[in-house]
Amino acid sequence: MFKRIAFLCVLLSGSCLLHAQKKKKPVAAQQSTTTVQTDRTVWVNNLYKIVYPVIHNMAEGTLKQNLPLELGPQYYLPVKKVTYLEAVGRTMAGVAPWLALPDDETTEGKMRMQLRNELLKGLRNAVDPSHPDYLNFRTEGQPIVDAAFVAHAFLRAPKALWEPLDSLTKRRFIEEFKSLRNRKAAYSNWLLFAALTEGFLLSIGEQYDPARIDFAVRKMKEWYVGDGWYSDGEKFSMDYYNSFVIHPMLVDLLKILVEKKMAQQQEYDLSVQRMVRHAEFLERIISPEGTFPVFGRSITYRTAVFQVLAQVALMEKLPAHVAQAQVRGALTAVIDKMFTGNQNFDANGWLVLGFNGHQPAIADQYTSTGSLYLCTLGFLPLGLPASHPFWTDAAAEWTGKKAWKGEPVKKDYKVEY
Template sequence: MHRDYFVSSLIRIADPLLTALSKNELKKKMPVEAKTNDRQNFTYLEAFGRLLAGMAPWLELGPDSSTEGKLRKKYIELSISCIRNATDPAVPDYMNFYKGGQALVDAAFLSQALLRAPNQLWGRLDAKTKKNVLEALKSSRVITPGHSNWLFFSAMVEAALLQFEGSCDKMRVDYAVSQHLQWYKGDGAYGDGASFHWDYYNSFVIQPMFLEVLQTLITSGQNENKTYELELNRARRYAAVQERLISPEGTYPPIGRSLAYRFGAFQLLSKMALMHQLPNEILPQQVRCALFEVVKRQLETPGTFDKEGWLTIGLVGHQPGVGEPYISTGSLYLCSQVFLVLGLPATDPYWQNADADWTAKKAWKGEPIPIDHAIEN
């Protein structure tokens, strides 16, 4: 039940976008809800890069003869058409990768998608499209990232170039890693820059990209194992905190900026489950049941989608006031990152084990729960 609901929910979010882009009709059909007038420059790559990053692990399972496997086949083929159109300068839905700072952000999310599905996405592209993708990613280098989580956007683009072309601007990668190591605040949390921000950016961006950049470096033969193990330990702690933030009712604290990314706030918890790296005291099925309640509660609230099936700005339903000036319709597709767990096959214990209550649900029923404690490094 939980897996079927996650698959149908991901498709509900993805289908209008991928169908339109595959036909070169995204710019014509996607609404642009925003507070400022410049978001048309960025919103289409935002929507596509973010959506695909969340879908990629599921797509990477590949097609098979099952009902779900046939769905994957359909959406793999749609995604390939979309990548072709998004990076071809000669077609209407060609996207902006280099004008204005925001373009770097979503070049990074597209890079993340390709790294997460190297066989089913990158591996299925024709030679011309591969060349267009690499040129599009390189064009984002004209953008200087802010001294914040943005350093990982540059690093993510370079990681993709390293993986798929064999070389990159190593300084951009090394700087992102070294700065974030300096910005660590303790107990599994990094600052967003030198300051600590009480929001969900450790999950939206910092820790997933940190792990994936380091993994790419290790795959390329570089000795980053010690840093990777350090960051993995911190990510597991942050995931433990995230699991405890989910209330018995499937809600979570509305703190910090970018709340319109909705359940994308739990990307890191989903990623740790995908990697089989949840803390020992957290059962995979606890996370499954908790994330199901979070997604269902937000997704089924009236107003989450417009009448054409596009996401609207809000945390719970349509709440335009939740959107910062940088938020537009495309931004909202970061919510897809909660679906990373669909990269686990249906036979995995995450999906097969009997339902279990998550920590807060057990606690508020008066049941035994593990003691919580900080990590030292």
């Protein structure tokens, strides 16, 4: 890119790339993650590096021009009709809590402000039918999925991303969301996508489809199999979709319903308990080296595997025996290992198909470059300010690290709720 401008920088040194006139590789964050001061730096630098190409090109009106169209084996979707909305929705859903923090004059604060301003500009382009970067909500099934991630971002950061939009842009988004109703969601986690978009419309006082919401909530109750796990449809699959989609969207949908007095508080509380239990599993699967098991569908979503753990931390709902600092340490190790190097980025800073490097054979037949930006969902705790104990508590080792050192760890048992 010829406008890699400002703020792709290392916070500790304060050095920035201002008004760069030619392509440059992203500046790597400092490798050490052994002090409290550097953990947030690692997160901020890497999230910025991931989302900058999407958000900056949205603002410039060059997203469709510059986003690579790399496809998984036997890819079967019309890529130009779906991948751009995938990139936008998934980027937004993960970056939203961070962008919702108040402005300040720190280097991080300036990075946030730049991204927020560019994203708001890009969102106007995204629903302007006359703009080259107008996104497709109107045809194909896939937009049901990625419209939900856009809606999730608006729910996570209403004052930063929804309220500042002009009235015409808001009306256009509402119309695009409603246009999804002429297609049905697959009988799986997709039910939550259709429901969450309707839940957002409900939350802003717009006409909504209660049947889509009710059907999704009822099916998720039926598909709960116990111990913090839902089945994705009638048959259980051992993969990470409980974290990619099911727990976060169900909990946030029920929150809206409780606020609108359309669901009971205990129903929401139970769903949160189940999500917290699932977060315990995710914390335990992180190895002492910051790696985690590579199995199941959509493993190219990388750090989205940890959305549930990240959201539970953001909600300040971690169980008493799981310290905030140990979650910070574990996720920092994962993020540092996966993104501080450039193995997961191409020469222009876009994510490449793969898990930890360019590994196109591991991509699914529905995966394209835009799909990969779901990885931002692992960064949700950046919505906690730098002064929060999650960031300031003294470093603590996580379960996997303590267990493999022979130190005491809490025994794990199933739960009955």
